[in-house]
Amino acid sequence: MVGMSDKKTWPDTIHAGECEQHEPLVRRVLAPNPSPYTFTGTQTWIVGAGADVAVIDPGPTGSGMSIGDPPDANGRGHVDAILRAVEGQRVAAILCTHTHRDHSPAAAPLSKAAGAPIVGCAPLALLDDGPRADSAFDPDYAPDRVLADGERIAGDGWTLEAVATPGHTSNHLCFALVETGALFTGDHVMAWSTSVVSPPDGDMSAYMASLSKLYDRGDRVYYPAHGPAVTKPRQLVRGMLGHRKQRERQILRELEKGTAEIPIMVSHMYKGLDPRLTGAAGRSVLAHLIDLKARGLVRVRNEAWELT
Ligand SMILES: [Zn+2]
Numbered sequence: 001m002v003g004m005s006d007k008k009t010w011p012d013t014i015h016a017g018e019c020e021q022h023e024p025l026v027r028r029v030l031a032p033n034p035s036p037y038t039f040t041g042t043q044t045w046i047v048g049a050g051a052d053v054a055v056i057d058p059g060p061t062g063s064g065m066s067i068g069d070p071p072d073a074n075g076r077g078h079v080d081a082i083l084r085a086v087e088g089q090r091v092a093a094i095l096c097t098h099t100h101r102d103h104s105p106a107a108a109p110l111s112k113a114a115g116a117p118i119v120g121c122a123p124l125a126l127l128d129d130g131p132r133a134d135s136a137f138d139p140d141y142a143p144d145r146v147l148a149d150g151e152r153i154a155g156d157g158w159t160l161e162a163v164a165t166p167g168h169t170s171n172h173l174c175f176a177l178v179e180t181g182a183l184f185t186g187d188h189v190m191a192w193s194t195s196v197v198s199p200p201d202g203d204m205s206a207y208m209a210s211l212s213k214l215y216d217r218g219d220r221v222y223y224p225a226h227g228p229a230v231t232k233p234r235q236l237v238r239g240m241l242g243h244r245k246q247r248e249r250q251i252l253r254e255l256e257k258g259t260a261e262i263p264i265m266v267s268h269m270y271k272g273l274d275p276r277l278t279g280a281a282g283r284s285v286l287a288h289l290i291d292l293k294a295r296g297l298v299r300v301r302n303e304a305w306e307l308t
Pocket of ligand 1: 098100168187
């Protein structure tokens with residue numbers, strides 16, 4: 001699971017399986033899993049123009065698709081597309097930003113096919129008992145090496161540094177390409193939609209802190225796992241921080257009016273929302289309420305939310 005938006009999911013500038021060059025060190029291969037939650041699909045980023053490359057977010061496999069099934073029943077289609085894109089180069093590392101099923105399941109088959117280690121975020125798999133079956137975690141993700149905040153991995157002409165960005169998930173990492181000032185933001189910051197923050201693992205306080213962390217970095221460009229590249233990162237992040245503050249004010253106003261139930265808040269706050277996204281919107285409101293509770297602004301009494 002990534003974000004939520006009622007925006008149209010197509011067209012992209014490329015089709016699933018195709019590879020597109022974004023800058024000399026950076027290419028993108030699109031996975032065949034478009035949906036209201038994944039936009040045009042998961043984007044696998046390939047870093048490196050020399051003897052070896054890093055592959056970021058290898059994407060879903062057949063059984064692990066976030067929504068629906070991919071065209072190929074064995075799930076090899078996207079892995080084959082990645083292998084085609086890197087033909088003649090060695091895969092030095094496979095990196096995953098987090099372990100949602102639209103990001104990490106292809107790491108294992110790609111690792112096997114390319115003989116490359118899986119490096120990146122820590123393993124994390126939670127039972128999904130929420131309303132959102134597509135927010136499932138990948139239970140089979142088994143990294144060879146976990147990167148801590150600030151740790152680096154390097155290859156021929158490229159260096160990637162892990163930037164811990166918990167919030168969307170507790171194990172989320174962004175990866176900074178040191179040579180060019182690009183940041184691979186996974187599901188943390190995307191231009192097409194806000195990121196879904198779904199408790200218990202999704203944490204609004206951590207998410208806001210991770211947004212502020214990126215704002216202070218001043219990267220040149222963001223390459224998210226879904227949707228277009230972000231060429232004015234600070235402007236976008238500032239807008240996102242403002243958007244979350246606005247949602248927070250809306251929730252506090254709802255509580256002032258005596259609204260105590262999340263579905264009713266969602267119906268007031270998200271006018272004209274695609275009905276398929278109401279569950280996700282409710283999870284975001286819950287994440288805000290938990291954050292407000294931690295800050296002492298709201299409480300739960302008789303199973304209802306109210307102002308303190
Ligand atoms: Zn995700």
